[in-house]
Amino acid sequence: MADMESPKEEGPEEERSGVVQRALGWFDSRLGLSYQLLRPAPQYSINPFYWLGALATVAFVIQGVTGSIMMLYYVPDPTQAYATTQYIFQNVSYGTFLETIHLYTAYAMIMLAFMHLMRGYFVSVHKKPRELMWVTGMAMGFVTLGFGFTGYLLPWTIVSKSATDVGIGMMGALPQPVASFLTFLVVGSGSDAGELLRFYDLHVFVLPAVLLVLLVVKMYMLEAHGVSQPTTGVESLPPKKKKLIPIFPDVSVYLVELAALFGSAVIVVSVVFPLALAPEYSAALAGQSVSQPDWYFLWIYQILKISAFEEAGLSVALGAVTVIFLLLVLLPFIDRGKTRSIRDRKLYVTLGAIFVAEVAVLAVWGYLTPGVVIPDEAAVLVLGGTALLVTLGSVVAYKVVFGGLGRMSRRGGSGGVRADRAETPVSARAVSSRSAALWTSGIFVGLLVGGAYFIAGCINAVVALRLGSSGALLSLGASGAGLSFIVVGSMFLLYRLDLGSGSIRRRIRAFEVGWKE
Amino acid sequence: MTDESGVSDGKTVVTERMSLRIVSLLLLVAAVSVFVLWSVNPVGSGSESTFALFLAVDMVCVAMISYVERAVSHEGRMARAPLIAGCVFILLLVFAGIYLTN
Numbered sequence: 107m108a109d110m111e112s113p114k115e116e117g118p119e120e121e122r123s124g125v126v127q128r129a130l131g132w133f134d135s136r137l138g139l140s141y142q143l144l145r146p147a148p149q150y151s152i153n154p155f156y157w158l159g160a161l162a163t164v165a166f167v168i169q170g171v172t173g174s175i176m177m178l179y180y181v182p183d184p185t186q187a188y189a190t191t192q193y194i195f196q197n198v199s200y201g202t203f204l205e206t207i208h209l210y211t212a213y214a215m216i217m218l219a220f221m222h223l224m225r226g227y228f229v230s231v232h233k234k235p236r237e238l239m240w241v242t243g244m245a246m247g248f249v250t251l252g253f254g255f256t257g258y259l260l261p262w263t264i265v266s267k268s269a270t271d272v273g274i275g276m277m278g279a280l281p282q283p284v285a286s287f288l289t290f291l292v293v294g295s296g297s298d299a300g301e302l303l304r305f306y307d308l309h310v311f312v313l314p315a316v317l318l319v320l321l322v323v324k325m326y327m328l329e330a331h332g333v334s335q336p337t338t339g340v341e342s343l344p345p346k347k348k349k350l351i352p353i354f355p356d357v358s359v360y361l362v363e364l365a366a367l368f369g370s371a372v373i374v375v376s377v378v379f380p381l382a383l384a385p386e387y388s389a390a391l392a393g394q395s396v397s398q399p400d401w402y403f404l405w406i407y408q409i410l411k412i413s414a415f416e417e418a419g420l421s422v423a424l425g426a427v428t429v430i431f432l433l434l435v436l437l438p439f440i441d442r443g444k445t446r447s448i449r450d451r452k453l454y455v456t457l458g459a460i461f462v463a464e465v466a467v468l469a470v471w472g473y474l475t476p477g478v479v480i481p482d483e484a485a486v487l488v489l490g491g492t493a494l495l496v497t498l499g500s501v502v503a504y505k506v507v508f509g510g511l512g513r514m515s516r517r518g519g520s521g522g523v524r525a526d527r528a529e530t531p532v533s534a535r536a537v538s539s540r541s542a543a544l545w546t547s548g549i550f551v552g553l554l555v556g557g558a559y560f561i562a563g564c565i566n567a568v569v570a571l572r573l574g575s576s577g578a579l580l581s582l583g584a585s586g587a588g589l590s591f592i593v594v595g596s597m598f599l600l601y602r603l604d605l606g607s608g609s610i611r612r613r614i615r616a617f618e619v620g621w622k623e
Numbered sequence: 624m625t626d627e628s629g630v631s632d633g634k635t636v637v638t639e640r641m642s643l644r645i646v647s648l649l650l651l652v653a654a655v656s657v658f659v660l661w662s663v664n665p666v667g668s669g670s671e672s673t674f675a676l677f678l679a680v681d682m683v684c685v686a687m688i689s690y691v692e693r694a695v696s697h698e699g700r701m702a703r704a705p706l707i708a709g710c711v712f713i714l715l716l717v718f719a720g721i722y723l724t725n
């Protein structure tokens with residue numbers, strides 16, 4: 107009887123009414139379902155740019171699902187690889203759709219990983235205490251490129267086999283222990299069967315396992331450090347933005363929304379541009395076709411095509427590319443400044459913009475000139491011109507955007523007296539104009555990258571015209587039209603910017619009456 | 624500030640009942656598109672495109688339902704533009720799917 111009168115000790119499930127509620131409560135108290143496993147995220151992180159890595163993971167999951175279905179039919183043997191791929195295209199229900207989605211999500215994964223990297227670079231997420239998160243992310247990026255390299259060979263088409271052979275050939279130009287190890291890893295005995303099997307194993311088992319381990323490590327560190335704060339600091343944000351929201355359901359629902367939109371976009375692109383299988387590889391056909399890597403390796407391929415890097419210079423070019431990758435990996439230990447603000451990191455932001463512009467220009471140039479050796483002077487003109495343009499653009503953008511912004515902040519903040527940003531909270535109006543200025547500078551950089559590309563196109567077309575190429579006139583016209591569009595866009599942007607700050611009008615007036623501020 | 628039409632800061636104030644109606648409608652569209660995509664002939668490039676487009680309709684519906692749920696539970700109001708854009712996108716996908724079927 108005493109037991110019946112004692113207070114309940116079983117936990118919250120006993121207090122609930124109804125069989126289902128009590129059953130849920132029983133499981134909840136034993137399994138801790140309602141226990142908050144992941145740390146809540148701040149409201150300001152409800153922004154697609156904070157979740158580019160998550161979208162890349164969604165792409166990885168889609169590839170896992172589509173790849174697993176394709177594995178049911180694909181045989182990794184040179185005599186059957188192409189036939190089984192063709193079988194998937196022609197006989198398996200929705201086979202073409204499956205292959206197309208697998209390829210396009212791979213492209214999306216690489217592009218999202220690159221955007222994630224560059225966004226992290228510009229807002230300097232690599233700084234203390236996230237140095238190792240950055241290094242882990244870079245390792246994940248390399249694994250993602252490895253997916254692309256190993257998966258490209260599997261259909262055993264003339265394009266994929268020739269390009270992979272060029273890639274393997276380039277490994278031989280690396281320093282000796284590295285070259286031998288990599289060649290052994292991907293080629294083995296040197297036979298086609300061994301090579302295909304190794305690529306298949308790497309693509310299907312090794313790389314996914316490595317990526318999953320790295321993903322867990324990175325997620326653990328994300329859980330420890332949380333999402334990075336805005337570069338302007340959280341003090342300037344309105345309280346609503348600083349509020350913490352739980353991962354489930356708030357952030358999870360947002361991620362579902364993003365993932366569904368991403369999935370629908372990939373599906374629509376796959377319907378508009380369905381994949382077509384290239385002809386099967388044969389030694390006879392290989393000699394007639396120009397080998398070209400997939401788009402994400404085109405910028406490296408274009409560097410290697412510069413005539414100075416032909417033959418003996420190949421190891422120098424590969425060394426340069428390796429140094430670029432090493433600098434990116436070691437960035438947290440090179441860029442050790444405390445500030446994360448884009449305004450105060452002119453050098454690194456300009457270098458990053460140059461890197462993005464050069465990669466874009468090289469990739470497009472490589473796509474337009476397959477198998478053509480690039481003369482040294484053309485390379486210097488295009489690459490040097492792009493770097494110069496982006497640098498000039500960056501200087502102008504900093505002067506116009508942040509200069510004008512500074513004046514606006516001072517006007518709105520403390521009545522003409524320069525406010526100390528570290529100590530004085532910035533007004534809501536200044537925050538919104540700062541956000542607008544960041545967007546404007548982003549669009550400005552985009553226009554500059556486009557401008558660099560079209561200028562490179564013009565130079566390339568002029569060189570081709572002088573060499574007597576028939577299609578160069580059309581290319582020149584298209585590049586000129588693109589450049590005109592960029593110029594008009596830049597003028598419009600500057601005009602819009604001037605509506606806010608009036609800085610250009612003031613400066614023009616200053617030119618008219620003498621330079622007086 | 625909310626005006627007489629229930630618009631606040633450019634966003635429409637949405638009650639629980641209104642959100643339920645929107646979600647029900649989206650669920651209905653999603654269910655119909657699931658029925659259509661599983662009823663098409665699985666072999667053939669045209670039917671593959673139809674399947675893919677109706678799958679995309681489902682995904683857009685899921686995204687819109689997530690948006691409504693998030694907006695209503697968090698702020699109690701939502702912008703009209705994403706919903707209108709989503710509806711236009713769904714209509715385009717459905718018409719493209721019907722066109723490809725024929």
